[in-house]
Amino acid sequence: MQLIATVIKNKVLASMEHLLDKNRALLLEANKKDLALFTKDDQAMYDRLIVTDKKIDGMIEAVKSVRSQEDPVNREISRKEMENGLKVINKTAPFGTIMIIYESRPDVTVEAAVLAFKANNKILLKGGKEALHSNTVLVDFWHQALEENGLNTDSIQLLTMNRTETQQFLKEPTEPLDLIVPRGGERLIAFVKEHAKCAVLVSGRGNNFLYVDENADWEKSLKVILNAKTDKISACNALDKILVNTNVSDYKEKLIGLRNILKDNGVSIMVDTKAKEVLEDEALIPEASVWSAEFLALRCCIGSVDTLSDAVQKINDHSGGHSATIMTTDAQTAERFMEQVDCAAVYQNASTRFTDGGQMGVGAELAISTDKLHHRGPLGLNELVTNKYYIYGDGQVRD
Known part of the structure; x- marks a missing residue:
């Protein structure tokens, strides 16, 4: 050539x-x-x-x-x-x-x-x-x-x-x-x-996850979740799955608050069995394959996990390998998450919407x-x- x-x-x-x-x-x-x-x-x-x-x-x-x-x-x-x-x-x-x-x-x-x-x-x-x-x-x-x-x-x-x-x-x-x-x-x-x-x-395939650790700043977490989910639903870097650690303080109240802010912004919700114990009126995730689906819509899943390891396993089993975020103030926990999650881009305390050539300093992609x-x-x-x-x-x- x-x-x-x-x-x-x-x-x-x-x-x-x-x-x-x-x-x-x-x-x-x-x-x-x-x-x-x-x-x-x-x-x-x-x-x-x-x-x-x-x-x-x-x-x-x-x-x-x-x-x-x-x-x-x-x-x-x-x-x-x-x-x-x-x-x-x-x-x-x-x-x-x-x-x-x-x-x-x-x-x-x-x-x-x-x-x-x-x-x-x-x-x-x-x-x-x-x-x-x-x-x-x-x-x-x-x-x-x-x-x-x-x-x-x-x-x-x-x-x-x-x-x-x-x-x-x-x-x-x-x-x-x-x-x-x-x-x-x-x-x-x-x-x-x-x-x-x-x-x-x-x-092109997204199906991105966000994990809220027990040491997360909750207000920051809500802000990041809302941006990642609703800013541009047609993008492959949009958020589809949210995992919340059950050891978060005021877990039930926060889970309800998360549900409310999502629904107030037009997002429909499905939940796993553990989250449904709190969010009783929400639809249960019908089958495991839903965890692997990319929605490209105002729709998301909320699941509950007990440990960081559970969150990492869930993400590695089901994500598209695109982007994943941990919300936490604990630097060591964040490092473990970012090392162990098998995605092209891993974040601490930031929206998955930044997985983009221009936003990451690469330029056009x-x-x-x-x-x-x-x-x-x-x-x-x-x-x-x-x-x-x-x-x-x-x-x-x-x-």
């Missing part, structure tokens, strides 16, 4: 910023067509589909942020000179061709493409049919930006295949694929894993990876490269 000079990449990104700003009306009109065709059956998906001037500002800012970052390609990782005279240099290198499959969010069409392009990768954008008009306009902008700077438009492509065609493409791609990122729920991830013939990096290889957490610019060894010799042979 030919490497594009950093100065040319940045000129393309500057062109894209200008095109987004200049053609706001065109993008908003395309988005209106998408919204008019959407049935609103899935409120979370509808929320993700909407494009506003504020969201366009966010797209422009994402491109600017990536433009300002150092080029991640061809950086030297290590250099060694061996006893036999070989010079061994390890450098960062592009993945090659990345395919991302996502639903509803036109801003992903900007963020995924800007990251892939700056990291010298080709990207195939398989957006959902519900965002077709918006995505078509955005990819047209990308193609204009590339052409303005003398580059081929093949590096950023929009795929408009249906499910059957996508399945066939995954099984027998018309060009080599190096990485596929399914950014969505369990069904999408399972579908891609079943049919793909290359590496799949899992992203391709996705939030819940895999352990090759990276976990926000996939920013520096995570969209692999490595390559350059070995320089002078006729050496191995004995």
Whole structure:
């Protein structure tokens, strides 16, 4: 793969910023067509589909942020000179061709493409049919930006295949694929894993937990819970499950207070058998699988645990491996929780809503990876490269 000079990449990104700003009306009109065709059956998906001037500002800012970052390609990782005279240099290198499959969010069409392009990768954008008009306009902008700077438009492509065609493409791609990122729920991830013939990096599933320790600041806990649950229900970093230690002082009163503040904010509640002893009027969690479900709705589960170990076990058994929070003033307890919980992001006394590239200092993100290889957490610019060894010799042979 030919490497594009950093100065040319940045000129393309500057062109894209200008095109987004200049053609706001065109993008908003395309988005209106998408919204008019959407049935609103899935409120979370509808929320993700909407494009506003504020969201366009966010797209422009994402491109600017990536433009300002150092080029991640061809950086030297290590250099060694061996006893036999070989010079061994390890450098960062592009993945090659990345395919991302996502639903509803036109801003992903900007963020995924800007990251892939700056990291010298080709990207195939398989957006959902519900965002077709918006995505078509955005990819047209990308193609204009590339052409303005003398580059081929093949590096950023929009795929408009249906499910059957996508399945066939995954099984027998018309060009080599190096990485596929399914950014969505369990069904999408399972579908891609079943049919793909290359590496799949899992992203998108949340089902995040918050544990209230016996030494928690209760007022802070309520504030964090409310933010994590209600700030943006369509986000993969939203809160779904709350575990409360039964040794919290005034446990019953606090559990009732938690229930009340959630319901006052429109959140429906299910409880486990122990919590139901206090919250008698609330629905009992019908089966264990609910603990593993991501809601993407104003809905949550409240459970009671007796120990930190019980909380950690519950989270590790059921969470999506995305984010988990402990509310506690005890630093040692927090450290144990954060070391033992198997999630990409673990928090003490803060909302899970911060699991986001921009909020964590990474910048724009391709996705939030819940895999352990090759990276976990926000996939920013520096995570969209692999490595390559350059070995320089002078006729050496191995004995």
